[in-house]
Amino acid sequence: MTDTTWDPSRPILEIENLSISFFTRLREIPAVMDFSCTVMPGEAMGLVGESGCGKSTVALAVMRDLGKNGRIVGGKIRFKGRDLTTMGDEELRHIRGSEIAMIYQEPMASLNPAMKVGAQLAEVPMIHQGMSKADAWALARQIVADVRLPDPDRIINSYPHQLSGGQQQRIVIAMALMSKPALLILDEPTTALDVTVEAGIVDLVKDLGHKYGTSMLFISHNLGLVMDVCDRLCVMYSGEAVETGNVVQVFDKMRHPYTQALFRSIPLPGADKNARPLVAIPGNFPLPHERPPGCNFGPRCDYFEKGRCDAHDIEMEDVPEGDRHQTRCLKWQEVDWDAPIAARVAKEKARIGKVVLKMEDLRKYYSVSGSAFGGGMKKVVKANETLSFEAREGETLAIVGESGCGKSTFAKVLMGLETATSGSIMLFDENVQSTPITKRNVDTVSAVQMVFQNPFDTLNPSMTVGRQIIRALEIFKQGKSDAERHARMLELLDLVKLPRAFADRMPRQLSGGQKQRVGIARAFAGGAKVVVADEPVSALDVSVQAAVTDLLMDIQRENGTTLLFISHDLSIVRYLSDRVMVMYLGHVVEMGTTDQVFQPPYHPYTEALLSAVPIADTHVERKRIVLEGDIPSAVNPPPGCPFQTRCRWKSQVPGGLCDREMPPMRDLGGGHQIKCHLAADILARMEPVIKIAAE
């Protein structure tokens, strides 16, 4: 279905000065302003920005699916030379799915739960090419095989909920490829997936893009991912494109302060919490109806010049010597882009003290019923198996793993929300293993606190911020009178660097990062000694992540708190932790200091995990190790080594030992422990996954 009038040397997609607004009862909210970009045939274009910057809106505008309230208020979107903004419904319908296809963030939600996968796939050629049902199903089967799904015959006859998240996303990709579209729009296609699964999807997308010569519009908040997938990128901030160009140029020679600040706030290899801390972007993302005059980034910009940057709207300017490199900054020629970061202050390393928490041989089993009707056999889920470790005062211990690895269960057991099946938890020389939280005394409870993952869920939406902190103070028996507690609450707000006026605000008036700060203040209300932080920054935008992480580190330094940092993000773990514990399916597979874990020898799982994390640095060379398949279910773990189903080193272990026997925990010296059958000489030969190329 190629349009004969279109010349393949011309851009496949041209967006010119696009402006989109959403209309609510009260006002018009501009979501995208004066956005332009061009995608050439076979090119992969990345759209990067934080949440609310308008990148998804651009994608939906290309599909002309902005909903009832959204409207394109200016500009043009030309696809193969035809203007999409003025196209009629019938014509659009022919283009959607056949020439432009889209892949979404939530694979489960984007598949129809009541239709078989095959039917959903076959529908596409049946509509657009008028293919017969049998042919369409045959094609579906072939494409399913193309996206490297095992057993395609079974897959096309199953319903979406019978597949895992990774498989569902492959189906969504297959659906997009059914009619070999010229342009593929990917809207955060891997955000909902685990890192090791994400790596597989990213590889697939790249390969298929080359194979079919498809152009791509890749939307992501993750700079590393964009570097992996795209040729060019466009950085967006608050509804505007601020910088666009070729990936290498933008990464190495950025010419917009926002891009620069973004790179300084993400933990790249080499960053260190003490020697080279991250630089957070000050301030907050402006709300769409509260954008400043002139440069949107102005109020947060280090190079801001009053009277100039906020005088009038700023146009995109070409950067000479660049490959279509443009920036929306008035001062890009004046700024010294190679200057070292001035604000970076090296901080003193926290003192690591005595052991405060010691777990030995901890196990937590759950029994779950077998079927939806409550009948069937009871099954045992082994959420945690033989967990042993200790954490010291002032230390940051990172617990790393993907979904289902048991890290959240571990947190619950430690907090006392669940009791362990066996083993002991010693907290300041007191065994709390079988004491549920309701039986623990106030001191123990206030000494172990938690910071939660989801900022939108961590505060009670119908209570003021101050009230919630005061409640924690009351429960922890802090302060003698209401006035004293109120004063202490204000101090806590100071501690987490929030204005005191926030005490009377409702949580919905706060941004995600601010809510997370309140959560931290609440956790420290009773002078917590051990804080479990369950992915505290993973739901936050990149620019806010750094600030919240730094805050946690500062408080830790001052109070000598032990921080148990649960995360799946190895970059941030490397940045802030002293020791790392890697978990897989309820087992600790590797444990050691950060250096030990991030350097070979690795546990095969750690190796794969390290290679799967995208790094936004052109100087870093990364070995690609893509794991086959998905994480097995904890209800039905594989026999022998838990990782044997996906391990690439399995063949190196003689006698099928991995299939039969659980490997013992081995000490490789210096406290570096690893749970693997691999012989010492093979481990010693392992190469580092990440190499930093000489500059």
Add this chain to the structure above:
Amino acid sequence: METLSWFQIIAAMAGRFLPVWLALVVTFGLSISFRRRLGLYGKLFDSPVGMVGFGIVMFWVFTAIFANWIITMDPLAQFSGSKNAVPGSALRAPVDGGYTHLLLGADHVARDVFSRMVMGSRVVLQIAPAATVFAFMVGITLGLPAGYFGGKLDTGLSFLANLVLAFPVILLFYLLVTPEIVQTGIPMWFAAVLFVFPIIFFVILFNSRFFTNPARRNLYVGVVLVLGLWAYSGLAFNLDPLGVWSMDPNLLNVFVSVVFVNAPGTFRIVRGMVMDIKTRDYVAAGQTRGEGPWYIMLWEILPNARGPLIVDFCLRIGYTTILLGTLGFFGLGVSPESPDWGSTIDDGRKLLSIVPHPALAPALALMSLVLGLNLLADGLREESLKD
């Protein structure tokens, strides 16, 4: 004197409702000018549906309040010679200075339909919201722990709730709302059980929040206990030493039955909401700082379930109004003379195909009130989702 034309009837009725119109204008004027500061209630005035619903409901509320000024005749008086008189007929022997026309005609025993309809709103608007409040107290107090703890408690309570829900409502009413049952004292025991829930609710509510501050806790719990037990003794056992709180045994029976029928529905809604909300992180945060289960249920979960509960409250008042009407329709009403809408419809239906107006007036009144409540609920739902 002449029979009034329909135009005159409508004009005369509109005139009688003057206090209601004034009150409505004041309410709307004030609410609309301050709507940005009134939370969900204020947002109601952004939704045309909600506003219409609120208007209709408030119309009947004000009618009930000002009923004494609106009625044209004594609703229980019979006017000889006016049996089944058509709307607008003149009274055969008007009292000096009294009203001269039967605006909506007269019923089969020659009582004024208009005045009975207006007075009927009082009965309905006294019982329906109060019964719904009690049903909510029972439903919330039982639904919270059932949803929060789950397990055997939940199984047991859910079984009981389903038991009541499986009972055909009419059969239940026929068994419960009879003079014979009143003789046995069963309604009193029902009341004794159902009326204790609000007291339990508030005691737990204050205790769980203020146990860290015993002085304040004792004050609040004490006030609840004194007021609650005082009202309780009067309402349930008619033993109020001061005689302020009391309830007619027949009314008590109707009231208790309606609460009993409504409580399981609320129970199920609350239980479902709790099961959803208890997975939130702020609940976990409460647990990790060692809060008691009742604090979490009443102060962390319940306030965040308020949106759907308010909507359900409006719908349920409407449902209760329908139930009360059903009771009246089967002659099981508060008292045979009572002008409540259900009983009046029941009175009128015997001659329905010959003289429809005595039944039609209360039927339309009841319908409009329920419609108003439904529209109000719709508006509230719409606005609360817009956050």
Add this chain to the structure above:
Amino acid sequence: MLLFILRRLGVMFLTAFALTFIVFSLTNLQPNLEKLAKSEASVRMTDDQVVSWIANNGYDTPMLSRYAQWLGVLPGWVKTMEDGEVRGRCIAKGADPAAAPRYCGLVQGDWGSSTVFKKPVSEVLGRSLGQTGWLMLTVMLVMVPTALMLGVLSGMREGSRTDRVLSTFAIVTTATPEYVSGVIFIALFASATAGLSPLLADWGWISGKTLFMGTATSAMDDITFWNFALPVMTIALYGIGYIARMTRASMTEVMTAQYIRTARLKGVGFTQVVLKHALRNALIAPFTVIMLQFPWLLNGVVIVETLFNYKGFGWTLVQAATNNDIEMLLGCSVVAVFVVLVTQLISDVGYVFLNPRIRLA
């Protein structure tokens, strides 16, 4: 699956036991028995006579044992009167006591006899259920398709004019209980003095006095449009509004789902999106609602049968209840409870079958 149904059946029987026991104990309260005595024998009985009537008719034994007798798990009571006559639960009047069975309860298939209708309960119930069956069937045939269509039409384009008109209609009908809509219908279509009929009669368009008939008594022998339409419409109307609103809610929710966007963005036309992608998902929730409507329909049936004088199940229930006809009432409650519980079971099982997510999970 089998285990699930068995468990549900178990709960069902437990519920049925509990409910019949409640009905039994409420109808057997002393004041109710006294009322029964007076209505059966004579209104002017002295208190002593009432007591002896109660004793003579076997109502003085402990309630639990009488309940067991009614169930048929205990032998029926037998009493020799002062005049030597042997009376018993299982002995028909004038029959030979020796020939009578020892047990006569539900288990034996004996539902007892009605004191109001002077006939065996099973006979009365059978006949009245037959009448109500026709009514229910017609109501369902009218109500379900109409309601689903209204719901889908208004839900598929939320906020459109069709949606607003249909939603208003639905909300008005849910606000109109049967006794109100029945009264309005009769006044409008079946009154010789008001509504449409006098006009139509004046113009000579109808031969009789009224367009529709105000009672459905004649429909017991011969159902015609003119005697059946009003009762059917009265019951159906309330249900239509309710089901339509549920369907609309479900439909609007489905129409905003991600997978509908997926379908739209792969180029599926609007009609196909609605029919192929949305409909099945949108009908899962209303199915449960329709099934759970049965208990409420029962309510409507009682009102409508009373209002239109149609001697079906509801009418029988009212007669039995006003006269404290214990065994009739028990029979009615068994039927009612059975209907409610079976529909609940069907709705649960059906939900599971309609929803592949649950079936195969």
